[in-house]
Amino acid sequence: xxxxxxxxxxxxxxxxxxxxxxxxxxxxxxxxxxxxxxxxxxxxxxxxxxxxxxxxxxxxxxxxxxxxxxxxxxxxxxxxxxxxxxxxxxxxxxxxxxxxxxxxxxxxxxxxxxxxxxxxxxxxxxxxxxxxxxxxxxxxxxxxxxxxxxxxxxxxxxxxxxxxxxxxxx
Numbered sequence: 001x002x003x004x005x006x007x008x009x010x011x012x013x014x015x016x017x018x019x020x021x022x023x024x025x026x027x028x029x030x031x032x033x034x035x036x037x038x039x040x041x042x043x044x045x046x047x048x049x050x051x052x053x054x055x056x057x058x059x060x061x062x063x064x065x066x067x068x069x070x071x072x073x074x075x076x077x078x079x080x081x082x083x084x085x086x087x088x089x090x091x092x093x094x095x096x097x098x099x100x101x102x103x104x105x106x107x108x109x110x111x112x113x114x115x116x117x118x119x120x121x122x123x124x125x126x127x128x129x130x131x132x133x134x135x136x137x138x139x140x141x142x143x144x145x146x147x148x149x150x151x152x153x154x155x156x157x158x159x160x161x162x163x164x165x166x167x168x169x170x
Contacts, residue, residue: 002036002067004098009080009089010059013046020060023085027064030076036068054087065094 007027011020020043028038044061053059066073073091080089 002069003093004039004095005066005068005073006092006094007064007066007073007076007080007089008092009062009064009086010049010053011062011085012087013056013058013060015060015085019085020062023083024062024064027076027079030079031064031066031068031072034068034072034075036066036072038064038066040065056087059087 011023015023024041024043028041031038040063042063042065044063046058046060049057049059066076068076077089077091080086
């Protein structure tokens with residue numbers, strides 16, 4: 001089963017453009033002979049490296065987008081590793097990411113379709129089951145008109161026996 005991969009490799013900066021093209025063509029031929037397909041080959045040009053790699057501070061970046069089997073990718077990685085011109089490489093499998101993005105897109109599309117549909121009117125409950133609700137204004141008016149009743153003041157006996165005994169103990 002062919003899977004999608006991106007192979008990024010950095011070529012020595014002292015190589016000529018013709019040599020870089022020959023190197024890319026050689027890897028593309030190896031992929032095609034192994035039953036894979038090179039979908040895209042991009043030359044990103046010469047860029048500064050983040051850190052020194054094999055005594056180089058610059059490198060020529062190349063990105064290959066490939067559809068191939070895993071065993072073929074293993075062979076391409078081996079060839080990249082032993083190639084004198086390639087100073088660094090990385091291979092990333094992208095088919096899982098494409099699958100995940102397609103799933104997210106389908107989910108978003110289904111949400112848009114659902115929200116575009118008219119909303120059905122809610123089914124009314126039986127009249128006896130619903131309790132009557134008074135409007136807020138009516139409740140506020142009833143509260144404002146209610147009589148204010150002062151609470152009755154009730155004198156409670158003061159307990160002095162326990163306080164006096166507590167004072168004598170200390």
